[in-house]
Amino acid sequence: MKIVKQTFLVATLALATISCKNDKETSTEAIVVETETIATENPKTITANPQTASFEIEGMTCQIGCASLIEGKLKKLDGVTEAKVDFETKTATVTYDADKLNQEKLTKTVEGVAGGDLYKVSKVKS
Template identity: 40%
Template sequence: MKVQKIIFSIAIACFILTGCKNEAPEEVKKENVSLAISGMTCEIGCAKTIQSKLSKKEGVLGAKVIFTDSIANIEFDANKTSKEDLIAFVSGIAGGELYKASESFNKVKTSNKAHICSDACKDSCEMKAKKTPCKEDCKMDCCADKKS
C-alpha cells in the first residue's frame, strides 16, 4: 500500500513538472495597412460596425475606420493575421453583400480632410458600378474628384 502511494506521488510530480513548461511568448510583429472600403453608407451603422468587428478580430491590435475617406487604418500582428485575411474579413462582413475592401496604397490625410483613394477603390465605387453620376452630397472617395 505504501509503495502504491509513493509511485502515485512520483507520477503526479512528473505530470506537474512536465506540464508547467515555460514557453517564451511569441514576439509581436506589428504591421499597418490601410484598406479602401466601398459600400459604406453611414458613419454609425457601417463604419462603426466595421471598426468594432475589426477590433475584435484575432491579431488586430488597433483599427480606425474613417467614414468620410472610406478608409480603415489597421495595426495588426503579422504572426496571427495578414493583409489578405483582413481584406477578406472586411469584405465578408454582413454576409459579403455590402462592403468591398482593397488595399489602399495612398495615405489619407485626415487633418485636412483630403480625399485620396486608390485605383482599386475607384474601380469598385458603387456609383461607377451602377453607372450613375455622383450626387452632390456623396461622400465616397471616387466621387470627390468629380465635384467642383
C-alpha cells in the same frame, strides 16, 4: 486628569500614525494589483511583429451602421491591436500582429461583414 488627557493624546497620535502607514501599504498593493489586471485584461497591446495596413472600403453609407460595425469586427480579430475606420474618407487603418494575421484575412473580414454583399476592399497598402 492631566495624565489621562496626555495618555489619550499619545494613543490618538499613535493610532493615526499606524493607520496612515497601513493606508500607504494598501494603496501600493492596490496599484500593483490594478496594473497586473490591466496587463492581463488587454493582451492585444503587445505584438511580436507589428504591421499597419490601410485600405479603402467601398459601399459604406453611414457612420454608425457601416463604419462602426466594420471597425468593431476588425478590433475583435485576434492579433489586431488598433483599428480605425473613417467614414468620411472611406478608409480603414489597422495595426496588427503579422504573425497572427495578414492583409488577406483583414480583407476577407471586411468583405464578409453583413453577409458579404455590401463592402468591397481596394487599394490595400502596408
